Amino acid sequence: MNMFASGLSKGILGTSVAVGTGVGLGSAALTSKGDSPFSKTSSSSKIPATPKSCKIYQIQSSATGEVKSITEEAIKTELGQEGIxxxxxxxxxxxxxxxxxxxxxxxxxxxxxxxxPEDQDKQTVKQYLEKNPNS
Known part of the structure; x- marks a missing residue:
């Protein structure tokens, strides 16, 4: 009977290991698909892109196309309340x-x-900017 008990205990142990491994594999299969609740970002948490501001140039001379760069804040200040x-x-x-x-x-x-609007396509201005990109 000793052999029978020994064989029975090995059988039970083997079955429990197999069952345990199966459960382990099952849980690994469930979590290995990349569906982690921590890796997803909801669309409501995305920050909207801020609009790009343009580059403003003052045409100093229509004949030569010479321009001078100015910031939006500087032009707003220069125009003042009267030029709003x-x-x-x-x-x-x-x-x-x-x-x-x-x-x-x-x-x-x-x-x-x-x-x-008619000043936006002046060739002299475009040529000046090509020659003087840091204007």
């Missing part, structure tokens, strides 16, 4: 440009820097 309507148009053009260039000039009353 001009600033709003410049800001709108800047937002539409999505990181591109916009060109301002003084026409008409020559008092305020303003955005004119």
């Amino acid at each position: 309507e001009h600033y709003k148009k410049i800001k709108e053009a800047c937002d539409t440009a999505k990181g591109g260039n916009i060109f301002l000039s003084k026409k008409g009353d020559k008092r305020y820097w303003q955005y004119y």
